Amino acid sequence: xxxxxxxxxxxxxxxxxxxxxxxxxxxxxxxxxxxxxxxxxxxxxxxxxxxxxxxxxxxxxxxxxxxxxxxxxxxxxxxxxxxxxxxxxxxxxxxxxxxxxxxxxxxxxxxxxxxxxxxxxxxxxxxxxxxxxxxxxxxxxxxxxxxxxxxxxxxxxxxxxxxxxxxxxxxxxxxxxxxxxxxxxxxxxxxxxxxxxxxxxxxxxxxxxxxxxxxxxxxxxxxxxxxxxxxxxxxxxxxxxxxxxxxxxxxxxxxxxxxxxxxxxxxxxxxxxxxxxxxxxxxxxxxxxxxxxxxxxxxxxxxxxxxxxxxxxxxxxxxxxxxxxxxxxxxxxxxxxxxxxxxxxxxxxxxxxxxxxxxxxxxxxxxxxxxxxxxxxxxxxxxxxxxxxxxxxxxxxxxxxxxxxxxxxxxxxxxxxxxxxxxxxxxxxxxxxxxxxxxxxxxxxxxxxxxxxxxxxxxxxxxxxxxxxxxxxxxxxxxxxxxxxxxxxxxxxxxxxxxxxxxxxxxxxxxxxxxxxxxxxxxxxxxxxxxxxxxxxxxxxxxxxxxxxxxxxxxxxxxxxxxxxxxxxxxxxxxxxxxxxxxxxxxxxxxxxxxxxxxxxxxxxxxxxxxxxxxxxxxxxxxxxxxx
Amino acid sequence: xxxxxxxxxxxxxxxxxxxxxxxxxxxxxxxxxxxxxxxxxxxxxxxxxxxxxxxxxxxxxxxxxxxxxxxxxxxxxxxxxxxxxxxxxxxxxxxxxxxxxxxxxxxxxxxxxxxxxxxxxxx
Numbered sequence: 001x002x003x004x005x006x007x008x009x010x011x012x013x014x015x016x017x018x019x020x021x022x023x024x025x026x027x028x029x030x031x032x033x034x035x036x037x038x039x040x041x042x043x044x045x046x047x048x049x050x051x052x053x054x055x056x057x058x059x060x061x062x063x064x065x066x067x068x069x070x071x072x073x074x075x076x077x078x079x080x081x082x083x084x085x086x087x088x089x090x091x092x093x094x095x096x097x098x099x100x101x102x103x104x105x106x107x108x109x110x111x112x113x114x115x116x117x118x119x120x121x122x123x124x125x126x127x128x129x130x131x132x133x134x135x136x137x138x139x140x141x142x143x144x145x146x147x148x149x150x151x152x153x154x155x156x157x158x159x160x161x162x163x164x165x166x167x168x169x170x171x172x173x174x175x176x177x178x179x180x181x182x183x184x185x186x187x188x189x190x191x192x193x194x195x196x197x198x199x200x201x202x203x204x205x206x207x208x209x210x211x212x213x214x215x216x217x218x219x220x221x222x223x224x225x226x227x228x229x230x231x232x233x234x235x236x237x238x239x240x241x242x243x244x245x246x247x248x249x250x251x252x253x254x255x256x257x258x259x260x261x262x263x264x265x266x267x268x269x270x271x272x273x274x275x276x277x278x279x280x281x282x283x284x285x286x287x288x289x290x291x292x293x294x295x296x297x298x299x300x301x302x303x304x305x306x307x308x309x310x311x312x313x314x315x316x317x318x319x320x321x322x323x324x325x326x327x328x329x330x331x332x333x334x335x336x337x338x339x340x341x342x343x344x345x346x347x348x349x350x351x352x353x354x355x356x357x358x359x360x361x362x363x364x365x366x367x368x369x370x371x372x373x374x375x376x377x378x379x380x381x382x383x384x385x386x387x388x389x390x391x392x393x394x395x396x397x398x399x400x401x402x403x404x405x406x407x408x409x410x411x412x413x414x415x416x417x418x419x420x421x422x423x424x425x426x427x428x429x430x431x432x433x434x435x436x437x438x439x440x441x442x443x444x445x446x447x448x449x450x451x452x453x454x455x456x457x458x459x460x461x462x463x464x465x466x467x468x469x470x471x472x473x474x475x476x477x478x479x480x481x482x483x484x485x486x487x488x489x490x491x492x493x494x495x496x497x498x499x500x501x502x503x504x505x506x507x508x509x510x511x512x513x514x515x516x517x518x519x520x521x522x523x524x525x526x527x528x529x530x531x532x533x534x535x536x537x538x539x540x541x542x543x544x545x546x547x548x549x550x551x552x553x554x555x556x557x558x559x560x561x562x563x564x565x566x567x568x569x570x571x572x573x574x575x576x577x578x579x580x581x582x583x584x585x586x587x588x589x590x591x592x593x594x595x596x597x598x599x600x601x602x603x604x605x606x607x608x609x610x611x612x613x614x615x616x617x618x619x620x621x622x623x624x625x626x627x628x
Numbered sequence: 629x630x631x632x633x634x635x636x637x638x639x640x641x642x643x644x645x646x647x648x649x650x651x652x653x654x655x656x657x658x659x660x661x662x663x664x665x666x667x668x669x670x671x672x673x674x675x676x677x678x679x680x681x682x683x684x685x686x687x688x689x690x691x692x693x694x695x696x697x698x699x700x701x702x703x704x705x706x707x708x709x710x711x712x713x714x715x716x717x718x719x720x721x722x723x724x725x726x727x728x729x730x731x732x733x734x735x736x737x738x739x740x741x742x743x744x745x746x747x748x749x750x751x
Contacts, residue, residue: 402715406737407644410652413740419655442737449717460719 008206008235015195015202022191029187033180040173047103048166054098055159058114059152061091062121066148069128073136077129084125091118098158104165110158117151209237213244225252279356279377283324285370287311299347299354299377319345320358324375327360344380355381391452398445398452405445409438447577451562454584461504461588465612468533468540469495471505475512476531479520487525490516494532500612501540507585508609511593514578515544515605522603523548535611539591544605551597559595582607634751635659637678639669639695640713641687649682652740653747666690673699678708679751683730685714685721693728700729709750713738 065087072080095114102108124144128136216229225248231241273280273293279300282291289306296302306314312321323343348354356377362370412435414420416428423431472492483490501508512531519529529546551559558564560583563576586593586607593607636658640646643664650660661678663669666689673681673695681699685692692712699705709731714721717735725733731750734742 399715402736403642403645406713406715407642407648409737410645410648410740410743414648414652414655417740419652419740438737 048162050101051162054094057094058155061087114154281375283373323358391456394452398449401445465500466505468499475509489528492531501609502612511582519546539608550599633659635678637661637681639663640684681710696728
């Protein structure tokens with residue numbers, strides 16, 4: 001029951017119920033008034049009217065009796081008596097009716113008076129009859145007339161009493177009608193007021209929690225989860241409110257969890273970034289700084305205020321900027337020849353050199369748009385220093401080797417040339433093997449020096465445009481005899497006539513010699529060595545191909561390492577540095593060198609060089625020619 | 629007709645090289661003078677005016693390049709051909725040597741035939 005009363009439907013029903021109740025009250029009140037009115041009218045109609053009628057009849061009867069007396073006085077005694085008696089009967093009939101219908105207190109005494117008066121009237125009638133007819137007139141005139149009029153007066157009094165009562169009753173009915181009107185109006189007004197007040201109260205009671213709920217929803221929409229809604233009604237709105245509160249709790253919980261997770265992730269990433277011992281810089285797609293770590297802060301003298309500023313505004317280093325901007329181009333290149341090694345920058349202050357390898361990577365979203373660029377600066381100052389020390393060491397050691405090698409070689413030369421006396425064949429054999437080793441040692445020292453010079457960058461390249469075909473021709477001319485002796489077919493093919501590269505011809509010649517020399521070492525009778533060149537874009541690709549024993553795939557990268565020797569290298573004369581030097585030379589020319597091989601079938605060394613000047617058109621033509 | 633023996637001055641601190649070179653050159657019929665340090669080398673050069681000087685650059689007391697420059701500055705020694713034989717193969721060093729007036733710059737190790745050919749070019 002309580003539930004129904006407290007429910008929204010209950011409240012609305014209660015409002016209607018109140019109005020119905022008021023309506024009922026008004027109806028009942030009106031009925032009561034109508035009843036009272038009708039009973040008042042009844043009083044007039046039935047009670048008093050009957051008494052008045054009786055009074056009228058009694059007056060008529062007594063007047064007729066009086067006429068009957070006059071008849072008797074006039075001499076018609078028998079008719080008069082008969083009429084008198086008849087009227088007496090009539091009178092008594094109405095009298096008893098009046099007696100039966102006593103409604104007013106005075107009526108009783110009036111009727112008693114009438115009774116005694118009429119009795120006296122009747123006694124006087126008897127007295128008249130006993131008188132002599134001549135006396136009768138006189139008696140009638142003096143005695144009887146009085147009694148007659150007296151009795152008639154009493155009846156009239158009865159009538160007027162009843163008439164008065166009737167008027168009074170009518171006035172009373174009028175008054176009741178007025179009262180009924182007024183009271184009905186008052187009750188109706190009171191009812192209307194109560195209905196309006198209760199309607200207002202109820203609607204307010206229904207609306208106020210809705211309003212509260214509405215403002216609560218607005219707050220929640222604005223992510224203000226702190227304020228709970230107060231549940232002050234137990235109806236549907238109340239239930240809704242408490243459900244809503246539950247929802248806020250859940251939302252807040254969710255929000256808190258999300259915020260906490262985000263904060264955790266943020267802290268985590270910040271911690272990671274700050275614990276990276278290399279300077280790290282994150283920039284957005286517009287090259288504005290969005291994040292950096294402590295190391296960056298120290299190195300590049302950054303403050304928190306640089307966040308959001310363009311990188312060039314903060315770090316005045318165009319090279320670094322270009323590397324970051326071009327990071328995508330570099331990372332996207334699948335082509336081995338196009339892929340450059342990470343650029344190295346000197347980011348030291350003033351005379352304090354600090355070298356950094358710049359590793360820049362673009363982070364993209366699912367649509368492939370660049371979200372931000374992460375740039376890691378790897379401090380290689382120490383590595384460079386160690387590298388320099390190593391180069392210096394190798395250089396020093398090599399120099400120190402040269403002097404004793406000179407005297408040994410010279411001494412052996414003199415012995416072999418019999419400058420200091422004759423030697424026998426056994427001695428000659430020993431001397432020439434020693435000389436061979438001296439030569440090997442000399443070559444090693446030379447290679448080591450070349451390599452250390454290349455690595456330290458102290459060697460200057462004599463870069464100029466030259467024709468590749470001419471250079472190849474000149475270079476392999478030294479190998480023709482050796483190839484012929486081994487029955488290896490050494491040739492160059494498909495080298496465009498006009499293909500020119502921008503490089504140091506001596507160094508490139510050295511590289512070709514080294515590659516051809518290697519090829520000769522690993523080929524046998526019937527094999528083929530061919531050198532070819534093509535132009536692709538602004539690069540010339542030179543290939544040294546042989547049908548020799550090939551290289552194990554796992555060795556393809558390692559062969560460019562210093563002193564690397566594959567298992568099948570039986571050569572005694574190689575220093576193990578040739579390919580390492582070749583790589584250094586090609587790298588110094590902004591090119592790349594790599595090897596491909598099919599074990600037991602073929603080996604192909606390819607290196608790239610920048611083509612010379614505005615030769616692109618010719619180059620393209622040549623490339624087409626080679627394709628033919 | 630007496631053929632005067634050509635004199636070659638070896639300025640070199642390495643005893644073994646001196647030994648080998650002087651043996652070789654003597655065998656080839658030259659008069660050989662040796663100096664193991666820079667000061668001594670310069671003195672001998674100025675005193676005996678050899679026909680050819682074979683000069684090492686990294687020598688004690690006086691740098692080979694300074695000796696060369698001094699010799700070229702003085703009128704009576706300016707005409708003496710000087711061949712540098714050094715372990716230093718740096719381009720700079722080679723350029724400096726040639727600029728200072730050396731006839732040639734050979735990088736160690738130098739073979740017997742190479743040395744003989746070089747000497748015959750100048751005397």
